[in-house]
Amino acid sequence: MFGRQTIASVRGCTAPASFTILLVLALTACGGGSSGGEPGRPPAPQDPPPAPPPAARAPEVDAGADRRLEWPENTAELSGSVTHQNPEALTYSWRVTAGPPGVQFATPDRVDTIVTFPREGTYTIALTASDGSLSGEDTLQVQVDPALYPTETWTSATPAEMNMDATLLDQARDYAVNTNAAGGSGMIVRRGRLVYAWGDIATRYEMKSTTKSIGSIALALAFDDGVLRLEDLAQARLPRLGVPPSTNQATGWLERITVEQLATHTAGFAKPDGLDPANDAGPALLFEPGTTWSYSDAGLNWLADLLTVTFNEDLQTVLDGRVFATLGITRDDLRWRDNSFREPTLEGIARRELASGMEASIDAMARIGYLFLRKGRWAGEQLIREASIELLRTPRPSVADTRIADPVNFPDATGNHAVLWWTNSNGALADVPSDAYWAWGLGDSLIVVIPSLDLVVARATTQEAVSGPNRSGWTNGWNGDYAWLAPFLTPIAQSVSE
Template sequence: MARRLFIALACLLATAPAMAASDGYDYHAGNRQLIRNGVQAVLTCNGLFTSRRTLEQVFDQELAYLESRVLGDATGGPYAVDRARRAVTVGGGEHGPAVSAAFRSGIGCIVMEPGAPLASIDQLPALPSPDPAAGAGVPWPDGDLVETAPLPEAVDAAALQAASDWAFERPTAEQDTVSLLVVHRGRLVHERYAPGFDAATRTRTWSTAKSIAVTLMGLRAADGRLELDAPLGIDWLPPLASDDTDPRNAITLRHLLHMSSGLYPVDSFGMEYASGSGLAYWAGASSVDGARRRGLVREPGTFWDYENYDTLLAVYALKRTFADEAAYHAYPREALLDRIGMRNTLLSMDRFGDFILSSQVYTNARDLARFGLLYLNEGRWQGEQLLAKEWIDFVRTPAPASAPRGNDYGGQWWLVPDDRKGEVPADAYSTAGNRGQFVLVVPSHDLVIVRRGLDYGKQGFDRWALLREVLKAFPRAR
């Protein structure tokens, strides 16, 4: 009976978008307008105060993917920049609800409650700010002192430059590479930035943040505080009289990290900027409450569906392992970021103090290269085993529900699809974020490749093709 119910609900869900489209009325128009304003506020705020770029650069690149949804331009419009408070407000009046985002120490820009006055900024969370300059005299990879030396004879310099040119000189302006780093055998052998960017520039990771999130969970699992297949203990919404009978209790951390929770989709089927996590990312809603309100429509583990809320539920499960919020807020920097020299990385939060580790992290290319090195070295950093090899094996093993897709997804990391194996090493795996944020780890060639982008339009930057091009410069290392 239960399985028939799952199937019936799945069929209903599959037809829901078509039914909504035939209705002819957009019942989410208000949400779309609210989110539109919030997207512009967040990206402008972070562009100015986290990435430290000019307003002209923000409109030209950070906001390019929004196309006609942008309000105004760099000369002015229905938005306001408060440089003293480090805040941006977009909208108001005929342009929909005013949404503000404000920069906070150690976090980046936080979305405020729609319509909230800027005078309430001090009520938002803040954390100690890392000092990127502290790594200036520290040798790579713990710091930013990079040895200048000729390439090893075994590396084909011309082929490496050709691969770099391939990444930057794309046939379409929609693929906008802003940085490329290549690390071989622990050494930074290639580093290139587009005009307006340098080694210190932080940009948004988008969903590459998910791979950082699963790393923090792996560190917590090593402490015995999280288990892949144990009950999550989540207090689902709405609260039920008999919580022990809630079918969502069958969902495990493994299901969430495999993107196969079975929960109702809220970001799929064209709804990403109308409901679901979009309200938390851009409109000031709680990233936790929305995640806990989804009902079960499929048997956990049986269907792959890429949902930001699956990651955010896993992050919430991580939070519940701490005795208090202060310990939770300190954990990412103490357990991971400071230990591998990620001094430029800011993990953003919602206004309620919950990390939005499905997307909202700002960092530079070098910090992502360090992150990739941790995985390349199977969890070891400077001789210390930080992350268990078993956890790394988990994240790079295909999720069972991803088989129909070509076994291209593990545990919050992407894998080489079946139809690309042979073109590139099958052992490669990658983070992936919107607008072209990739960290590729290639154990068989002792390589880490970081590509950052501000892609827009149809995007479609092919990271496996980039790997193919880079490999032309390197011998097989292992």
């Protein structure tokens, strides 16, 4: 509000004067007043200011609990969890921060994955989650313990502890013992533990043709040493191959025989052996090499001669020193008998027969099977290269197209016989895993290896039990027909639930 006032005079002045004063007044509404609004009405409410954006937070990651495995178990399912305000924006990554190299993740960019470990050891694994700006991480530890190996004795476990059905194991044992009154002893090992046994596992039994598979260790060692290959010509290493009889030379085939053919029954020699140089007598060469699968003890004994000159050493000494001693097998547990079909020495070296001739306890048989199950490794030491074990247990492509000389007694031999071992690679035993393989001799001496079930089975009986009239173990005359094995191996395989 404006006002004007004029003052005419000022006391004490000598001359009259006049002033004009301009007043400016400001009015402010208070209390119940208003400033131009409707009298008595409160002011309109004001909207609150917007809340500040939440502070960015890193993902909260939980990689899961620590794990413990026992070799050969080497895979684990990993399932992490992540908390975040915007989970759709997250990316994930699994990686190894400590441990042996070679770990593989099935899906390293997902919160759930499967991890595979290459060997025993302690591994630290990290799971990282990122939203593009911030990331979170957590770790877990996986301990892969070494496989369990026997020392003087085997660690024992019940069938239930090894997820096996004892009733089915009873069924297999009853077949082994009672069929044709075969009797004998046996044991079943899973995950390195003695799960089931019958008879006396320390008694030595004649191995008969199971000798072939045990003797394959010498062949594997020659491969490992680089002194022999399957494709090598046998006569180049053993010039006397196939003679006597001298008539074998006339065939023109001897120089074409390979190490592989001797080891796969495709060299062409007759089955029975028996060298008699004085009378120019010996196993005839019946078939052109590489054309016919014909079960031959003579061919395997020629292979034994070839290995003897290759090592320039008694094969028993080779196996004892390089393998059996480490396995805890002595000559009280396994030994070669004196030869039955060949002279006792070859070029001044003790001579062995590979077709037959070993005696072994069930315990020793199981230890050999366990060495093969563990791919040539024993308590941290690689006694046989894994590649050589794989070669022995795998049927050879070159054999697949050969004809079988005796298909009645050896059905499917070209599809299921490998290098001195029998296999189920063609699924002939429908309820036994196809990766199963075994040594098999007269009287049904068996060393069975089933990698996918982590199983070893050993079984044998006395030759007195198989040499009676019309009896030979489970069969009336041994042959390579798997039908005789099915009642024994099938319940054992089916006993495993996990």
